Amino acid sequence: MPFPKGFLWGGAVAAHQLEGGWKEGGKGISVADVMTVGGPGKPREITDGVLPGKVYPNHDAIDFYHRYKEDIALLAEMGFKCFRTSIAWTRIFPNGDETEPNEEGLKFYDDLFDTMHAYGMEPVITLSHFEMPYHLVTEYGGWRNRKLVDFFVRFAVTVFKRYKDKVKYWMTFNEINNQRDVDTPFTAFTNSGVLYQPGEDRHEVLYQVAHHEFLASAKAVIEGHKINPDFQIGCMMAMSPVYPETCKPMDQIAALKEMDKTFYFADVQCRGHYPSYILKEWENKGYHIKMEPDDLAVLEQGCVDYFALSYYMSFVRAYDEQTDSFKEVPNPFVKASDWGWQIDPVGLRYMLDVLAERYELPMMIVENGIGLHEQPDETGLVQDDERINYFAAHIAEMKKAIELDGVTLMGYCPWGPIDLVSASTGEMEKRYGFIYVDKNNKGEGTLSRKPKKSFYWYKKVIASNGEDL
Ligand code: BGP
DSSP: OOSOTTOEEOOBOOHHHHOOOTTSTTOOOBGGGGBOOOBTTBOOOBOSSOOTTOOOHHHHTTOHHHHHHHHHHHHHHTTOSEEEEEOOHHHHSSSSOOSSOOHHHHHHHHHHHHHHHHTTOEEEEEEESSOOBTHHHHHHOGGGSTHHHHHHHHHHHHHHHHTTTTOOEEEEETTTTTTOOTTOHHHHHHHHOOOOOTTOOHHHHHHHHHHHHHHHHHHHHHHHHHHOTTOEEEEEEEOOOEEESSSOHHHHHHHHHHHHHHHHHHIIIIISSOOHHHHHHHHHHTOOOOOOTTHHHHHHHTOOSEEEEEOOOOEEEEEETTTTEEEEEOOTTSOBOTTOOBOOHHHHHHHHHHHHHHHOOOEEEEEOOOOBOOOOOTTSOOOOHHHHHHHHHHHHHHHHHHHTTOOOEEEEOOBOSBOOOOTTTOOSSSBOOSEEEOOOTTSOSOOOEEEOHHHHHHHHHHHTTTOOO
16 A cells, blocks of 8 residues: 555645635735736736736636635545645735734635635645735845845744644745746746846846745744644745756766756755855855855754655756757657646656655655646536546656655645646646636636546545555
8 A cells, every 4th residue: 555544635726826806805916916828938927017908817816715615615525635725925914014914814714724624624835836925026126135034934923823723734935946947037036026137147136035035934944833843844846857868977967957956945945054066156156145144053943844846847958068068958758748848757756766865854746737728528528538647647656656665755736626827827728627617818707617537537546545546
C-alpha cells in the first residue's frame, strides 16, 4: 500500500483565480485585479486600474465568493480529504498597510473553513498567491521595499491567530521561485509587485525582493509556531527538472546551473542560509543586497516544516560552444500540451527523489495538472480522457517514489479541480478542472458547474487510496 493512511487527496486553487467578488466584503484591489486577458503568445497586460471596455478575468472569476457552499459540496462528492486555497490578502487588509483587519473578510474565510470541516476536508492555506494588494505596488514599489516584510507578517499573524484551530497546513509564498524570469512581466510582477525602472539591473532587484520575501516567510514561520506549535508551515516552489541535452560534460553544467536558480530559493527556506553559489554570484556581479544585522539569524530560525511543490513540466538545457552560453532546447522524448508545457510524469518521480535527498523533509504536491481546450459533448459531458491519462501516469510515478525510493509524501492536490482563470494567460478556456464551468474567455456563460468524466475517475482514485488508477 504505497499511499499512507490519512494521505491528503484533494485539489488546489488560489483566491484570485476563482473567488471573484473583487470589490465585495470590503476587499481592496490586488495585483491580479489589474491584469487583462492574454493568450498563447500574448502576455497579460498590467494596467493601472480599470480600463473601460477591457475584460478583467479575475474580477468575477467563477464567482466562488458566492457559490463556495455548492462548490465545496461538489469537491466533497469526489471524496476530497483536503482543499488548498489562499486567503486573499486584500480581503483582510484591503490596502495592505492598515493596522486593523477587515472583519468581513475574516468572516468569509471562517465560513469557508467551517464548510470544509463539515465535510471532513482539511484546509491547506497559502498566504500569498500572486494577489498582493495593488496599493503596495503603487505606494511602496512592491517587495523591493523592506516595509512589506512587516505588512506581510501582520497579515500572517492576524490569520494565524484567527484560524489557529481551523487550519493546520500553511504555505507562505506560492511559487516563490517563479519570479526569476525578469523578461516575463507576468511572473515577475505578480510575485514581486515590482515595476522596473529604466537602467536598473532586474536580477539584482529580484535578489533584493527575494531577500525581503525570505525574511517575511521566516518571520511568519517563527510567529506561527508561537501561536500554534502544531502548525505545519511550508515553502512552495515551482519545481521542474532540468535535463542536460547530452552526456557532454558542459551540458551537465548547463542543466545544473539552471536548477540552481530554483534550488537557491529552497536552500534558503529549508536550510536557513544562502548557498555559496549565490554569494559568489553577488560578489562576481557586484550586487549589493541590503540586509540588517539580524536578517541571517532570522532566516536560520525560520526554516519551513515541509516542502510543497507544484509540478507541471520538465526542461532541457544545453551548452552552446559558439556563444559560450547556455540555452533551452526541446525534448524529443516528451509531448507538450497546447500551451507548450512538456508532459513528463517520470520527471515528477525524479524531482521528488532529488528534493527528498537534498532537504530530507516531508513533501506535499500542491499543484499538478494539464490545461486543455474543452467542450461538453452532445450529452453534456466533457470526455477528458487526456486528463485522466495525465493524472494516472503522474500518480503511478508518485507511487514509485514512495515505494521504491523512500520519499515521504503527505498529500496530492491537482491544480484547478474546478475550471478557473489561468494565472499566466487570464483565460477561462485553459481548463484544468474535474468540474466544467460554463464561462468563456470573453466572460460569457451561465457559470453552471458540471462534473467531467475525470470527476468520477478521481473519486474512484481517492476511494481506493490511489490503488485504482
Ligand atoms: C502555477 C500557479 C497557479 C496556476 C498554475 C497553472 O504557476 O501557482 O496559480 O495558475 O500554475 O498555470 P496557468 O494557470 O498559467 O495555466
